[in-house]
Amino acid sequence: MPKRVLMQGNEACVEGAIAAGMRFFAGYPITPSTEIAEVSAVRLPQVGGHFVQMEDEIASIACAIGASTAGAKAMTATSGPGFSLKQENLGYACLTEIPLVVVDVQRSGPSTGLPTSPSQGDVMMSRWGTHGDHPIIVISPSSVKETYELAIRCFNLAEKYRQPVIFLMDEIVGHLREGIEIPENVETVDRPTVEHPTAKLAAYHVEPGQLVPAMAPFGHGQRYNISGLFSNEKGFPTNSNELTEEKMQRIMHKISDNYDDIVQVEETGLEDAEVAVFCYGGTTRAAITAVEEARAKGIKAGIFRPVTIWPFAERELDAVCKKVKKIVVAEHNYGQLLHEVERVAQGRCKISFIGKVNGTVITPDEILAKIEEE
Amino acid sequence: MAGVNMTGVSPKTAQVSDLIWKYMRPENMPHIWCPGCGHGIIMREVAQAVENLGIDRDKLMIVSGIGCSSRAAGYMDANTLHTTHGRAIAFATGIKIANPELEVIVLTGDGDASAIGGNHLIHACRRNIGLTVVVMNNSIYGMTGGQYSPTTPTGEFGTTAPYGNIDRDFDVAQLAIGAGATYAAKGSVYHVPQTVKLIENGIKHKGFSIIDVADVCPTYYGRKNKKGSAVNMMQYQKDNMVPADKAKTMTEEELKGKIVVGLLKETEYPEYTEEYQKIIDRFVKGAK
Amino acid sequence: MSKMELRLAGSGGQGVILATVILAEAAVIAGKYTAQSQSYGPEARGGSAKAEVIISDDPIGFTKVQKPSFLMALTQDSLNKYGKNLPEGCIVVVDDSIEHIPDMPGCKVLTLPILSTAREKVGRAQTANIVAVGAINDLLHLVDHEHLREAVLSRIPKGTEELNMKALEMGMALNASV
Numbered sequence: 001m002p003k004r005v006l007m008q009g010n011e012a013c014v015e016g017a018i019a020a021g022m023r024f025f026a027g028y029p030i031t032p033s034t035e036i037a038e039v040s041a042v043r044l045p046q047v048g049g050h051f052v053q054m055e056d057e058i059a060s061i062a063c064a065i066g067a068s069t070a071g072a073k074a075m076t077a078t079s080g081p082g083f084s085l086k087q088e089n090l091g092y093a094c095l096t097e098i099p100l101v102v103v104d105v106q107r108s109g110p111s112t113g114l115p116t117s118p119s120q121g122d123v124m125m126s127r128w129g130t131h132g133d134h135p136i137i138v139i140s141p142s143s144v145k146e147t148y149e150l151a152i153r154c155f156n157l158a159e160k161y162r163q164p165v166i167f168l169m170d171e172i173v174g175h176l177r178e179g180i181e182i183p184e185n186v187e188t189v190d191r192p193t194v195e196h197p198t199a200k201l202a203a204y205h206v207e208p209g210q211l212v213p214a215m216a217p218f219g220h221g222q223r224y225n226i227s228g229l230f231s232n233e234k235g236f237p238t239n240s241n242e243l244t245e246e247k248m249q250r251i252m253h254k255i256s257d258n259y260d261d262i263v264q265v266e267e268t269g270l271e272d273a274e275v276a277v278f279c280y281g282g283t284t285r286a287a288i289t290a291v292e293e294a295r296a297k298g299i300k301a302g303i304f305r306p307v308t309i310w311p312f313a314e315r316e317l318d319a320v321c322k323k324v325k326k327i328v329v330a331e332h333n334y335g336q337l338l339h340e341v342e343r344v345a346q347g348r349c350k351i352s353f354i355g356k357v358n359g360t361v362i363t364p365d366e367i368l369a370k371i372e373e374e
Numbered sequence: 375m376a377g378v379n380m381t382g383v384s385p386k387t388a389q390v391s392d393l394i395w396k397y398m399r400p401e402n403m404p405h406i407w408c409p410g411c412g413h414g415i416i417m418r419e420v421a422q423a424v425e426n427l428g429i430d431r432d433k434l435m436i437v438s439g440i441g442c443s444s445r446a447a448g449y450m451d452a453n454t455l456h457t458t459h460g461r462a463i464a465f466a467t468g469i470k471i472a473n474p475e476l477e478v479i480v481l482t483g484d485g486d487a488s489a490i491g492g493n494h495l496i497h498a499c500r501r502n503i504g505l506t507v508v509v510m511n512n513s514i515y516g517m518t519g520g521q522y523s524p525t526t527p528t529g530e531f532g533t534t535a536p537y538g539n540i541d542r543d544f545d546v547a548q549l550a551i552g553a554g555a556t557y558a559a560k561g562s563v564y565h566v567p568q569t570v571k572l573i574e575n576g577i578k579h580k581g582f583s584i585i586d587v588a589d590v591c592p593t594y595y596g597r598k599n600k601k602g603s604a605v606n607m608m609q610y611q612k613d614n615m616v617p618a619d620k621a622k623t624m625t626e627e628e629l630k631g632k633i634v635v636g637l638l639k640e641t642e643y644p645e646y647t648e649e650y651q652k653i654i655d656r657f658v659k660g661a662k
Numbered sequence: 663m664s665k666m667e668l669r670l671a672g673s674g675g676q677g678v679i680l681a682t683v684i685l686a687e688a689a690v691i692a693g694k695y696t697a698q699s700q701s702y703g704p705e706a707r708g709g710s711a712k713a714e715v716i717i718s719d720d721p722i723g724f725t726k727v728q729k730p731s732f733l734m735a736l737t738q739d740s741l742n743k744y745g746k747n748l749p750e751g752c753i754v755v756v757d758d759s760i761e762h763i764p765d766m767p768g769c770k771v772l773t774l775p776i777l778s779t780a781r782e783k784v785g786r787a788q789t790a791n792i793v794a795v796g797a798i799n800d801l802l803h804l805v806d807h808e809h810l811r812e813a814v815l816s817r818i819p820k821g822t823e824e825l826n827m828k829a830l831e832m833g834m835a836l837n838a839s840v
Binding site: 059220 | 433437452454461464471472475476650656
Binding site for chain 3: 004005006116172175176177178179282285286287288290292361363364365
């Protein structure tokens, strides 16, 4: 029998991460993500892993990336202001293909904002925060149970694709406590490595048709170089425009070609729906209640929820746009994924928006009013 | 033309020492450093220290940041990580904690270590984590073309100090001592055998060690400050060297412009990864 | 009971958050659905604190309390702030130290000596939240007594079991009823 326990979202994030194999966490205290560092500090040595509190947010992500190059499944966690500070090194890990999970428990911003209040204002920063074009995977949970499960998925995707994955939580779920069942067994994925490290000297070499390089962790005889400069397959800096093009194409295709494996959505009651509520993360909970109330009133409403935020679930949303009359976009920001929805809808259905940026949560009544609106 | 082109040169015929062939990656030559630059000398000093200690290159980890100095990582045949500006020590901290068996050496410049990376430097000192930091201290930002750095002496010139530098300069080794470094030394590119020994002892030291090496940048610092050729700058190091022991008896005024070489501090304190292992051992028997 | 929405309010440090966590824990032990959350300012002590817990036989959508079926206020400030716009039939427990009770139309208002019981009968002011938990469960019949005991024991510091069990019993002994 799986054990049923009361757990906070932030705590479930750590427990899921440990179940996925996380053995290294570097962090810096920041509300509302601090519990992730606190629980990691307690739990990691218990499983033979390491926790370190670094001197700042930049050091935290750098330290986690370093640990990952030495073979540890590593994570760092923060909130808005800290997520801003981590952006440069996030891009480093994207280009150098180092597996990493970065948690952002979003809070009200900009600047110091309302530190203890919910927001979803970092959605675009999670996509474009670091400089330069880059691939990214972003996942957002809507319940404590899902926080546990998706933390595992973040690690599995990070390892499989040698790619930083952003776990985009929000204060609603991070500080929520719910009962969850802890599964006895979870499926975990380890990064592609090489059997004979001394034999493969070009660490970033990939066979034709493959997109993810197999590399041994540092210290296993491969003696390669990793650089944040565009590099050749041995990891040494190059000014070659051809090699730069090749590398960019490969790391971008690594994610886009695996859309079906990476992109997850949850569709509820959309079979006959005339109105779809588009929401994600903690906002989903208000939408569930709003749609139940709408159905009780005889309105054919449903929910379209991207679980994977980036890459954007445009294929699935496209199918929804073909059949519903209206999409109500609900997010705790001034309209960020709204523009993605409009881009996919291309005027085929009406788009209505409800956003909140005052530190309070969107209520079911507010969503219901938008559903009912002519 | 920078550096020596070793591509296609056979080890049998080249006028290159066995040390270079063993510790460098010939395919990455020529290096990008200017003629007369001291970085190559420091890289060789590090290689010689590693060789003297008989460290397995598979367990040798070189981490660097950004700047001229930081290209050294790519030139050395070890596990090498060329990171972001200022963050080498933070990356190295993660590596050392995740795998304490690795011998982790950070190669960094004065700007990288004491300006943008100053916070990481002082906290690594405080933590006493087993890293060896070698500062290639040429008192200038070379890669970006000669701006003044935290170690540019007051009154000297850089492209961003066109009227003379009004900032006070850091003494990086003393900064590290103030932050709790348990091993701190000063070397130079002229005093090679002494500096090799100081790096060697720094690597052997249990805990954090820093070797602040007085470097020469004839291209930018030298030209901007009329220091003459690389040879003149090396001659200056020779003529103005003060042994660390003697320096302790001298006043700040007397030390102005002097090149201190020697050990400044060596003390014992528990090393970070060993202390953390004790916490793990409370829960997990025989865990690494 | 199919769904109860509880809101507890007081000043920071009175332990209203922990009280709702214990009720949520008891709900999990009892096999019910629950969602517990809180809002607070940056202060660890002082300032206002509000905590909420929903306990339901069915899965919970929206996790915040919208129409509280129950409100407990331990301070005048928190009563002034949250004792407004309450739905018909809401049960309101007010600590008897509160001097001015505003008009709360449609609500069943009850005054209980939560803080003084903790301070005087249990002997520790800090146990007020456990006294409250005992009184609330006795009043609302949320979970079996055994489940609540287990929940309290799982969330209090080691070495305080006896004190907190006493507080729980004292809370129940207030014989709150409406």
